[in-house]
Amino acid sequence: MPHTICEKILAQKAGLGEVFPGQLVTAKPDMVMSHDNAGLVIRQFRQIGAKNVFDPSKIIIPLDHRVPAESEQTATAHKSIREFVKEQNIQNFYDVREGICHQVMVEKGHVLPGELVLGTDSHTTSYGCVGAISSGIGATEMAALWATGEIWLRVPDTLKVVVNGEFPGGVGPKDLILYIIGQVSAKGADYMAIEYYGPTIESMSVSGRFTVCNMSMEMGAKFATVPADEKTVKYVSSLADRPYQPVYADNDAVYSRELIVDASKLVPQIAIPHRVDNVVPISEVSGLDINQVVIGSCTNGRIDDLEIAANIMDGKQVSSDIRLLVIPGSRSIYLEAMELGLLKTFVEAGALVLNPGCGPCLGAHQGILAPGERCLATTNRNFKGRMGSTSAEVYLSNPKVAAMVAISGKIPTLDEYNSELD
Amino acid sequence: MGNKLLFGRVFKYGDSIDTDVIIPARYCTSFHAEELAPHALEDLDATFASRVQQGDIVVAGHNFGCGSSRENAPIAIKGAGASCVIARSFARIFYRNSINIGLPILIAPEAVDGIEDGDEVEVDPATGVIENKTRGGKWTADAFPPEIRNIMDNGGLVGYVKRRLAGMNT
Numbered sequence: 105m106p107h108t109i110c111e112k113i114l115a116q117k118a119g120l121g122e123v124f125p126g127q128l129v130t131a132k133p134d135m136v137m138s139h140d141n142a143g144l145v146i147r148q149f150r151q152i153g154a155k156n157v158f159d160p161s162k163i164i165i166p167l168d169h170r171v172p173a174e175s176e177q178t179a180t181a182h183k184s185i186r187e188f189v190k191e192q193n194i195q196n197f198y199d200v201r202e203g204i205c206h207q208v209m210v211e212k213g214h215v216l217p218g219e220l221v222l223g224t225d226s227h228t229t230s231y232g233c234v235g236a237i238s239s240g241i242g243a244t245e246m247a248a249l250w251a252t253g254e255i256w257l258r259v260p261d262t263l264k265v266v267v268n269g270e271f272p273g274g275v276g277p278k279d280l281i282l283y284i285i286g287q288v289s290a291k292g293a294d295y296m297a298i299e300y301y302g303p304t305i306e307s308m309s310v311s312g313r314f315t316v317c318n319m320s321m322e323m324g325a326k327f328a329t330v331p332a333d334e335k336t337v338k339y340v341s342s343l344a345d346r347p348y349q350p351v352y353a354d355n356d357a358v359y360s361r362e363l364i365v366d367a368s369k370l371v372p373q374i375a376i377p378h379r380v381d382n383v384v385p386i387s388e389v390s391g392l393d394i395n396q397v398v399i400g401s402c403t404n405g406r407i408d409d410l411e412i413a414a415n416i417m418d419g420k421q422v423s424s425d426i427r428l429l430v431i432p433g434s435r436s437i438y439l440e441a442m443e444l445g446l447l448k449t450f451v452e453a454g455a456l457v458l459n460p461g462c463g464p465c466l467g468a469h470q471g472i473l474a475p476g477e478r479c480l481a482t483t484n485r486n487f488k489g490r491m492g493s494t495s496a497e498v499y500l501s502n503p504k505v506a507a508m509v510a511i512s513g514k515i516p517t518l519d520e521y522n523s524e525l526d
Numbered sequence: 527m528g529n530k531l532l533f534g535r536v537f538k539y540g541d542s543i544d545t546d547v548i549i550p551a552r553y554c555t556s557f558h559a560e561e562l563a564p565h566a567l568e569d570l571d572a573t574f575a576s577r578v579q580q581g582d583i584v585v586a587g588h589n590f591g592c593g594s595s596r597e598n599a600p601i602a603i604k605g606a607g608a609s610c611v612i613a614r615s616f617a618r619i620f621y622r623n624s625i626n627i628g629l630p631i632l633i634a635p636e637a638v639d640g641i642e643d644g645d646e647v648e649v650d651p652a653t654g655v656i657e658n659k660t661r662g663g664k665w666t667a668d669a670f671p672p673e674i675r676n677i678m679d680n681g682g683l684v685g686y687v688k689r690r691l692a693g694m695n696t
Contacts (some may be wrong), residue, residue, distance in 0.1 A: 128673050143596065144557045151684045154691065170555070177555035226595040227617055241621035242597040243557075248687045256673055290542050291589035324589065326618055366622050379542060454530035466551045466594070487593060491568040 106354035108262040110297035110327050113351050114236050117220045125261045126361070130254050135162050135214055137223035139205040141243050144179030145224060146188045157192050158253035164196040165189060166208040170471050171200035171461040174469035182365045203434025203460035206230040206402040210314065213343025213437060217332035217350035222246070222255060227402055227484065229325055232317035233310050234340055234351050235332030237297065240321065261360035262297040263288075267285050267304035269368030274521060277312035278404055278482065278502035280304070281319040282373035283367060286383030289523050294324030296360070299353060305330055305369040310339045310519035311406045322380040371518055375500035376507040378488040386505065390517040393425070396479040397510040399503055400431025400458075401465045405483035409503040414446040416507035416524060422454035423513035429471050431458045455510070467491040473498075480509045531650055532609040532630070532657075534582035537574060538643035539567075541587035545620065549602040552565035559605030562598050566606040577604075580607040583649065585606040585641050587613065591620025597627060604629040610649055612656060612667070614638050625674055628682035632656065640665065 105122055107115070115122050118129035138145050142165050149157075157163055165185060173179035184201070189197040202208050204222030206227055215221050217235035222228065223248045231238035235306040241255070249255050267280065298320050305313065313330045330336075332350035340348070399405075399413050410432060422428045430450045432438040438460055441447050447457050463470035465483040473479055473496035482493075486498035499515070508516045508524060516524075532622035547570040549562055556562055560581060567569060590613040591599060600623050603611065610630035624631045630651045641653040645660040668679065680686035690694045
């Protein structure tokens with residue numbers, strides 16, 4: 105039988121010849137990841153009564169959600185994690201200095217083409233950017249994984265998304281994925297795997313593919329992946345410390361649905377409160393006053409995102425009505441942005457450049473919103489109360505829109521947007 | 527999940543109730559049910575935690591629990607006293623988390639149509655039969671596969687893996 109990428113990887117990891125959508129399999133993942141919620145994983149691991157983790161070399165723990173600790177409770181959780189990784193000899197522990205878990209996983213080579221990874225974070229779908237399949241799970245489930253090295257998974261149906269056409273100037277991966285989420289809806293790909301194909305996807309960098317796979321979760325997707333190509337192999341070749349084998353779908357694989365998108369027709373997209381699938385073209389919200397802008401997160405905190413923003417802001421000043429927070433996704437991105445002079449541009453313009461981490465994206469700390477305030481962010485969720493007050497609003501956009509809002513204090517019109525050179 | 531009948535008053539909500547309104551991140555530094563419970567559904571319905579009685583039932587539309595992987599969400603709902611959640615559909619991580627921490631969930635679109643806020647409802651978690659005691663109507667929720675049923679019968683994943691590691695349930 106012909107199979108999709110996800111069916112083939114799951115069959116391999118479950119030690120089966122082939123698997124079919126709907127089947128429950130017991131799989132052995134290649135790597136498992138937890139962030140600050142490793143504190144709860146450890147508690148549940150103890151509850152289970154297990155003594156040792158199944159394989160310390162397969163467990164990755166980057167601290168990123170509340171770093172450095174914003175409260176005594178978090179500090180205590182972080183402390184318990186540091187003690188646990190020593191006790192269990194977990195080498196791939198990244199303390200508060202390293203960056204956002206998903207960025208760290210990809211840039212340190214902890215995920216490779218054809219692999220299956222599970223993580224205690226919903227945006228674990230990101231690793232499809234290097235041709236892996238990966239998904240989010242809860243802390244108790246991770247504790248069971250640490251104890252046994254196995255997990256039950258339902259083999260999902262697969263949605264095939266084909267993207268054709270060249271992006272118009274200033275339009276990119278974030279606009280594409282917001283548009284797709286708007287079309288498919290927040291539940292439209294629930295329990296499904298998504299495979300991305302087409303010349304537009306092929307022309308995208310690993311970073312752009314990261315943005316697309318990262319936010320596929322917002323349609324309910326279990327996995328999202330871009331088949332590995334020369335770009336993927338080039339990206340992972342210097343990082344891989346173990347052999348890997350990219351997995352491709354069979355030509356006649358059966359997809360439950362196919363969606364074709366023409367990227368050449370896209371304009372900048374904005375997700376408006378309080379749902380990620382509430383997506384409109386920029387013209388529908390042009391002129392809206394904003395109080396805070398966030399540029400960063402696992403969705404758009406990479407060097408290409410920061411470059412786009414810095415190009416807009418170079419020599420300009422952040423509006424006196426705006427607080428601009430810039431958060432490079434990881435230490436290595438922070439360093440590169442420093443070497444390229446991007447951080448200087450941001451600071452001179454009046455931005456606050458924060459340490460790599462999740463902070464304001466989930467309203468954990470750093471830039472909490474007051475009642476009635478509006479934030480425009482390059483992040484991935486705009487749920488009610490997400491960044492603070494339940495009467496505050498969060499708008500999601502690409503980094504160029506965010507940079508322009510930081511300068512003018514308002515969401516630009518399409519003409520203003522297009523007149524600004526990239 | 528146990529075989530005890532569940533009975534309670536219904537708190538009914540809409541589609542895509544996300545984990546941020548079920549338990550906002552500002553409370554997620556705690557994993558303890560008793561600390562999370564007073565804030566369950568706070569950003570959706572600030573009166574829920576004070577009104578909910580032991581055994582009451584949450585009923586909702588599609589995609590309940592979408593968003594974050596935070597296990598604090600089902601822990602908060604269970605800790606507040608809700609005996610189960612009935613929905614048209616659940617977001618996948620919430621679905622898994624609920625099974626794993628032992629919060630009964632039932633997928634029953636017709637039941638959601640036939641139940642209003644404030645109704646009194648009885649649920650048999652063993653058979654999936656849902657009965658509206660206020661306005662009548664009886665439905666059966668989608669059955670769980672045996673593998674998942676096994677986790678539920680052990681009170682959640684901790685109990686299940688404990689037994690498995692002890693060689694009693696392999």
